[in-house]
Amino acid sequence: MPCKQRRLAPPQLRVESIIIKEKNTTNTCRYLQPDQILKWYHSYSTDTKSMISNPGNQAYILATTHIYDEWVRDNYELQAWKIYLQMGLEQNHWTKEVVQQTKTCDELVNRRFIQEKINRSVNSVVEAKATLIGFQLQLIDYLSRTNTDTLMQKLHTISTTTTTSTNTNTNTNTNDNDPDQDPAPIPAPEIIERVEKQILEYIYQCTLHIKNMYQGRIEFAKAEMEEYNAFKQFKQVATPAQWNTHLMLQSKIKLCLIKNTNYRITTKRLEYDILPKFIEKINISYKIDESIMDDEAIQTSSDEMRQITKDYRTRAMALYVQVLAREYELVSNDIKRIIQGFPQDNNKAVANESGHAAFTHYHDLREKRLNLEVKQSIHFVEIQQMETNLTTTI
Known part of the structure; x- marks a missing residue:
């Protein structure tokens, strides 16, 4: 055939x-x-x-x-x-x-x-x-x-x-015209x-997390450009006192970025139950003499050790987040205090008002860029969580 x-x-x-x-x-x-x-x-x-x-x-x-x-x-x-x-x-x-x-x-x-x-x-x-x-x-x-x-x-x-099959032409036509055949x-x-x-x-x-990552890179680049343009405008109109205050803030801003990044990453880890290695490696486990204790007693002791380990990790992680949050809060409050007292010269009110307004605009855009930078820094934690979700839901 x-x-x-x-x-x-x-x-x-x-x-x-x-x-x-x-x-x-x-x-x-x-x-x-x-x-x-x-x-x-x-x-x-x-x-x-x-x-x-x-x-x-x-x-x-x-x-x-x-x-x-x-x-x-x-x-x-x-x-x-x-x-x-x-x-x-x-x-x-x-x-x-x-x-x-x-x-x-x-x-x-x-x-x-x-x-x-x-x-x-x-x-x-x-x-x-x-x-x-x-x-x-x-x-x-x-x-x-x-x-x-x-x-x-x-x-x-x-x-x-x-x-x-040579019965009749009618049967043949019926079979040929059957739409379901x-x-x-x-x-x-x-x-x-x-x-x-x-x-x-x-x-x-x-790959939704990959799309978000590239969109974040593009948003960060645009925010960076807006911040730089605002900085140039502030630099042109700033008085010496305002410029010195800006320079004093630079190191504090960098420190605040580090503290905020550490806090956000750890918070995400706590949210996704992805513990840092120095906490995850802690494991309460004692050797039990199986020749003396029966199976029920061994199982009970093992369960208690696992529960102690879990409770310890939970409390350690909560304390770690609390400490990082406090560090970020102290640095952030210090920056807010300096910005609230940003110098204004009464002898040159018009010039200083434009300088103060330019600095406020520049600082707002800087905060926008810093938040995007922190968001990029925690991306690797979100990838780990995404991989875990895909494994369990696909």
Whole structure:
């Protein structure tokens, strides 16, 4: 029979090398592991469950999800560097992230540096897209041959039925016009589009923290530019007394940033139950002579030791947060006291009012930038929590 001659090899064999290649890559995030991907597809919706039931679709999904993940991350990176370049060329402001790496504010050097970053991201995006197209062509070839086999089987069945069943033309017409019989297969390009849409939906759900991180970087760069422009305005109108007060505040502002960062990170750790190592390593555990004590007594003692350890860690963490909060409060109050007494010269009321207003505007923008910097600093704790949530909910 023709349909048997064109039968494909099992899809698992044809894509085995693809899956092995994906397993041999460097350490990946938990959500990129096959069991987590399949779990999401089977439980998310009827459409995803139906999509993963096809062996060819499943092989494509498992082989390409990590490529889509890299593609999404590279696009986030590309967007950030494009905005940095735009800010430098149009606003003449080079972000701290750029200057820290180039060690200069020279336009030519920074523009060249950012352009290299952009080119690298573009190349990664193009390379990922080319790799995906290669996998898509394989899937289209598989789906096309599968549809051809299915069609030939149907034609053979119709031919056999027509030869053996010669009752009446009415019966034949009724079978041919039955809308519920032999539905037309979905075109391969449409299947590719659906598969890609579902994979990206999965990636976007699992990388929301990455999106927030890049948005935070962009917001920080813009806040930094606004603060710098306000600082230049204040510098032009500040009196010597006002300028000296500003210089005195610099070290206190840096100390306050450190104290605030430590406090926020520890608070997040307490919220997510991610203890710092110096507290987590504390473990109350005594050796029990099992030859003397019975199993019930051993279990009771072990439970008590675990409870003591848990209570100790909880109280230690609470005290640690309390101490950090107090340190931040003292430094912050000292800064507020200095700002409230910011000098104003009555002999030059007009000039000093503009200087005072300029400083207030500058300090407000500085606080905005500092808060964004603290938010960036606690990002790694949120990533740990996100990974834990993905492992338990996917």
